[in-house]
């Protein structure tokens with residue numbers, strides 16, 4: 001459904017991603033793990049069209065989309081949730097969702113907001129609250145809800161569990177699993193690898209901008225070399 005072939009990308013002349021290949025099948029949760037600075041965020045930014053791609057190919061539902069602009073990728077129902085600044089802190093929860101719904105036809109917006117709040121009861125309770133007043137975990141849920149509102153086919157998700165307590169990480173991943181069951185594929189990058197790999201159908205290890213390992217989530221969790229190098233032994 002979504003394929004990345006030999007992607008090279010970076011900032012100006014500095015190549016950060018060196019020939020990375022990834023496959024996400026329909027309805028899969030795929031996770032890319034790797035140490036800080038390995039290029040995880042850079043990879044998602046280049047896939048979404050935010051920074052230059054030097055070579056390689058990206059295919060989505062059989063069409064080449066390598067050099068399409070972010071808006072065009074969004075129109076094909078690919079959503080991107082950045083690591084930082086993924087909500088509007090000074091606006092309320094409801095306003096954050098209203099802005100995210102603007103890409104939908106006018107008559108569909110209200111219905112999608114109501115439906116999204118059903119999937120996120122903790123946000124529904126806090127509709128009028130300023131996003132900056134939410135806990136870190138709730139803010140991450142709001143970012144997820146903002147993507148979910150447009151019924152994406154694929155969500156590119158950057159470090160959903162960064163800085164969160166284990167219970168909150170559990171809740172975020174439960175939402176990811178629910179959304180996935182409804183028919184959305186995920187490509188998630190995480191440094192906090194264990195929870196992500198437990199959830200994922202398939203995983204990749206990215207190190208210094210290159211694919212190092214590829215296996216089922218379970219396979220990577222049980223791989224001794226991966227454990228030693230990337231999962232803290």
Ligand SMILES: Nc1ncnc2c1ncn2[C@@H]1O[C@H](COP(=O)(O)OP(=O)(O)O)[C@@H](O)[C@H]1O
Nearest residue numbers: 011014016034035036037038039040041042043
């Ligand atoms: N805006 C930028 N300009 C130049 N280099 C950058 C920029 N952002 C990140 N980098 C570099 O790209 C590499 C990968 O960073 P990043 O993709 O953020 O890694 P990760 O998300 O895995 O922690 C790092 O060496 C980082 O210094």
Ligand SMILES: [Mg+2]
Nearest residue numbers: 040041083159
């Ligand atoms: Mg990052």
